Amino acid sequence: MSLLPFFAIFCALLAFPPVSADANGDEITALPGLSDRLNFRHYSGFLKASPTHFLHYWFVESQSSPSTDPLIFWFNGGPGCSSLDGLLNEMGPYLVNADGKTMRMNPNAWNEFANVVYMEAPAGVGYSYSTDGNTTTNDDQTSAENYEAVKQFFKTYPAFRNHTLFIMGESYAGVYVPTLTARIVDGLKDFPVNLKGMALGNGYVNANMSIDTGIRFAYGHGLVDEKVWTTLEKECCNGCADTCDFAAVTGGHCIQLVQDISQFMWYGGLNPYDVYRTCDPNPEVNSNKMRAMVRGMSAIAQPPQEFFGSASEEEKSDETKDSFFKRDYPILYGDAPCLNDSEVIVYMNREDVKKALHIPTNSVKWDICSDTVTTTYQKQYGDMAPFVKKIIKANVRVLLYYGDTDMACNFLMGQIFADRMGIPRQLGKAPWKFNKQIAGFKTMYGHGRKTDMIFITVKGAGHMAPQWRAEPMKYAIKQFVINHPI
Numbered sequence: 001m002s003l004l005p006f007f008a009i010f011c012a013l014l015a016f017p018p019v020s021a022d023a024n025g026d027e028i029t030a031l032p033g034l035s036d037r038l039n040f041r042h043y044s045g046f047l048k049a050s051p052t053h054f055l056h057y058w059f060v061e062s063q064s065s066p067s068t069d070p071l072i073f074w075f076n077g078g079p080g081c082s083s084l085d086g087l088l089n090e091m092g093p094y095l096v097n098a099d100g101k102t103m104r105m106n107p108n109a110w111n112e113f114a115n116v117v118y119m120e121a122p123a124g125v126g127y128s129y130s131t132d133g134n135t136t137t138n139d140d141q142t143s144a145e146n147y148e149a150v151k152q153f154f155k156t157y158p159a160f161r162n163h164t165l166f167i168m169g170e171s172y173a174g175v176y177v178p179t180l181t182a183r184i185v186d187g188l189k190d191f192p193v194n195l196k197g198m199a200l201g202n203g204y205v206n207a208n209m210s211i212d213t214g215i216r217f218a219y220g221h222g223l224v225d226e227k228v229w230t231t232l233e234k235e236c237c238n239g240c241a242d243t244c245d246f247a248a249v250t251g252g253h254c255i256q257l258v259q260d261i262s263q264f265m266w267y268g269g270l271n272p273y274d275v276y277r278t279c280d281p282n283p284e285v286n287s288n289k290m291r292a293m294v295r296g297m298s299a300i301a302q303p304p305q306e307f308f309g310s311a312s313e314e315e316k317s318d319e320t321k322d323s324f325f326k327r328d329y330p331i332l333y334g335d336a337p338c339l340n341d342s343e344v345i346v347y348m349n350r351e352d353v354k355k356a357l358h359i360p361t362n363s364v365k366w367d368i369c370s371d372t373v374t375t376t377y378q379k380q381y382g383d384m385a386p387f388v389k390k391i392i393k394a395n396v397r398v399l400l401y402y403g404d405t406d407m408a409c410n411f412l413m414g415q416i417f418a419d420r421m422g423i424p425r426q427l428g429k430a431p432w433k434f435n436k437q438i439a440g441f442k443t444m445y446g447h448g449r450k451t452d453m454i455f456i457t458v459k460g461a462g463h464m465a466p467q468w469r470a471e472p473m474k475y476a477i478k479q480f481v482i483n484h485p486i
Contacts, residue, residue: 024156025358026059032352033102034094039063040111042093044357047152049145052131053123057153058084058357060093060111060118070114070196070481071163073150075121075180077171077204079142080374082126082367083118086170088344090466091474092118100346108470113478115160117153121146121176124373126348126366127359135370138378143179150184151191166197166481171409171463174203175379178387185394198391199399199480202409202463205417207382211247211262213412218261221275232257265407271338272407274462279338341368385421388453392423398453399480403461403468404440411457418443418455426451432486434472442486456486 026045040061046054062069074091076083088096093109096102110116120126122142124135137145154161167184169177181198188195204210218224229241236254237244246258266272271279347353348366355361381387392398400418402411423445431438440457456476461469466477479486 026156028356028358031094031103031356032350033097033347035102036094036105038093040066040093044359045156046128047119047149047156049121049123049149049152052134053145054129054131055123055145055149056120056127056129056359057149058087058118059153059157060087060116062115063093063109063112066115067159069163070166071160072110072114072116072166072168072481074116074118075146075167075169075173075176077169077173077176078125078369078374079122079172079176079377079379080125080371081171081369082120083169084120084126084348085341085344085368086466087116087118088347089341090170090464091470091477092116096343096347098343100343101350103347106470108466108474110466110474110477112474114166114481115163119146119149121149122373122377125370127357127363129363135373136376136378137373139175139179139380142176143183146176146180147183147187150180154193162194164194164196164481166199167195168199168201168477170201170203170466172204174200174205174384174409175381177203178205178384178391179381181396182387182390185391185396188394195394195396196483197397197399197480198388199401199477200414201465202402202406202411203384203400203414204409205384205388205400206413207379208245208247209413209416210409211258212245213410213416214265214407215246215258215261217407217410217412218265223264223270223275224261228257228261267337270407271462273338273464274403274405274468275407276405276460277462277468280340344368385417388421392421392452397451397480397483399476400453400455401465401473401476402455402457403463403465404457404459405461406463408463415443415455415457418445418453421445421453423447423452432456432476434475439469439472439476454480454486 024045026043028042028044040063042061043059044057046056049055074083074086076085086092088094091106091108091110093106093111094103095106097104120128122128122135122137122145123130167177167181177198177200181195184193184195219229232254233239233241233244236249236251236257249255249258269279271277345367351361354363388398400414402409402414404411424447425443426446427442427444429441429443432440432442438459440459442454442456444451444454446452458465458469458473458476461473466473476486
C-alpha cells in the first residue's frame with residue numbers, strides 16, 4: 001500500500017489546523033458560488049441568547065494563525081440591520097458578485113490577521129429569530145442578549161476563550177458595542193475573557209450631538225442656503241451659530257428650519273451615507289424608503305421627532321410635527337435607502353446557501369435590514385460617554401473611526417464626542433498615512449504614555465468605511481488590534 005495518501009492527509013492537516021471543534025455540526029463544508037479554495041475554516045449556526053431568542057452567527061477563522069490571532073466580534077447597526085452586511089459587503093473574506101450567484105475573495109479581509117464572528121442581532125434581524133414571534137427589544141435587552149450569545153460562543157469554541165478579544169461595530173452599533181462591552185467588563189470576574197479593545201465605525205454615540213453636528217455638516221458642505229443659515233443664527237441662536245446647540249432650539253419656526261435641513265439631508269435625493277456618492281437609481285422609491293425609516297425611527301437617520309426631544313410638552317404637539325407624522329408612508333423592505341444590496345439579498349435567500357449555512361428551510365426571507373425590528377426597537381440611551389468611560393477605566397483601548405463624507409453619523413459628532421470625554425490629549429490632530437498618502441487625521445488621548453482612545457477620520461470614506469476605503473481601513477484596524485501606532 002502506498003504511503004502517499006497518508007502524507008497527503010498529514011500535510012493537509014498541517015495547512016488547515018483544527019483549531020475549532022466541529023461546533024455541533026456548524027462548520028460550513030462548502031459555500032455555493034465560491035470557486036476559490038479556502039485556507040481557513042468557517043462556521044454558521046445559532047446561539048441561544050434567551051429562552052426564546054436565537055442569534056445567527058457566521059464565524060470565520062483567521063487565514064494566518066487561527067490558534068493565536070485575536071478574536072473580533074462584529075456588529076452592524078440599524079437598529080435592525082444584519083452584520084452579514086459587514087461580512088459580504090465590507091471586510092469579510094468573500095464578497096457577493098453582481099449576479100447574486102457567485103462570490104469572490106476579498107483581498108482586504110480582516111480575517112487575514114484575526115478571527116472574526118459576525119453576529120446578527122437582535123432577534124428578528126437576518127436569520128436570527130424568536131420562538132414566540134416577539135422581537136420587540138431595547139438597548140438593555142439587546143446588550144444583555146448579545147452578551148449571553150458571546151458567552152455561548154465561547155462555550156461552543158472554548159479554544160478561543162483566551163485569545164485577545166475586540167468588540168467592534170458600525171453605525172447604531174455605536175450603542176450596541178459600548179453597552180455590550182460594558183457588560184463584558186462588569187462580568188469579567190464571573191466570566192473572564194481577554195478583553196483588549198473596542199472599535200466603533202461612524203458610530204451613533206450621542207443623539208443630541210448627532211442633530212447639532214448634522215446641521216453644521218450640512219452647512220459646511222453647501223447644503224444650506226446662506227439666508228436660512230443667517231436666519232437660524234439671528235433668530236434661533238442669539239446671533240452666534242458657533243455656540244448654538246441646534247438640537248436644543250425652541251419655538252416652532254426654529255424647529256421647522258432645523259427639521260427642513262435634516263429632512264433634505266435624508267431624503268432630498270442625496271446619498272446620506274456618503275454625500276459625494278451616487279444615490280442608487282429610482283429616486284422616488286428611495287425617497288419613500290427614507291420617509292418610512294424616519295417615521296419608524298429606523299436605521300441611522302436622525303428622525304425628526306428627536307428634534308422635539310428637548311422641547312416642552314406643548315411644543316412637542318406643535319402642528320408642524322403632527323402634520324409630518326400623520327402622513328402615511330409605506331414600509332419598504334430590503335435595501336437601505338440609496339444603496340443597492342440586491343445581489344446579497346438574492347444570494348442569502350437561495351435554498352442551497354441556506355442549506356450550507358444550516359439555516360432552517362422554513363426560515364423567513366433574509367433582508368439587509370428588518371423593518372419589523374427597526375420600527376419596534378426602543379432606544380434608551382442618548383449618550384455613550386458613561387459606557388465608554390467605564391470601558392477605558394477597565395484598561396480597554398478604544399478606537400473611534402469615521403468616514404469623513406458620511407451624513408448619517410458624521411465625523412464631527414465623533415470628534416466632539418471624543419474631545420468631551422475629558423481624557424488628556426497625547427497628540428493633537430495630525431495626519432495618518434497609508435501608502436505614503438494622507439488617509440485621514442488622528443487625535444490620541446491617554447494618560448502618560450498609555451493611549452486610551454484614538455479618534456481617526458478616514459479621508460473620502462462614507463458610512464461604510466471598511467467597504468469604500470478598504471485598504472487603509474484594513475491597515476488601521478490591524479494596527480489597532482496589534483497595538484501599534486496608526
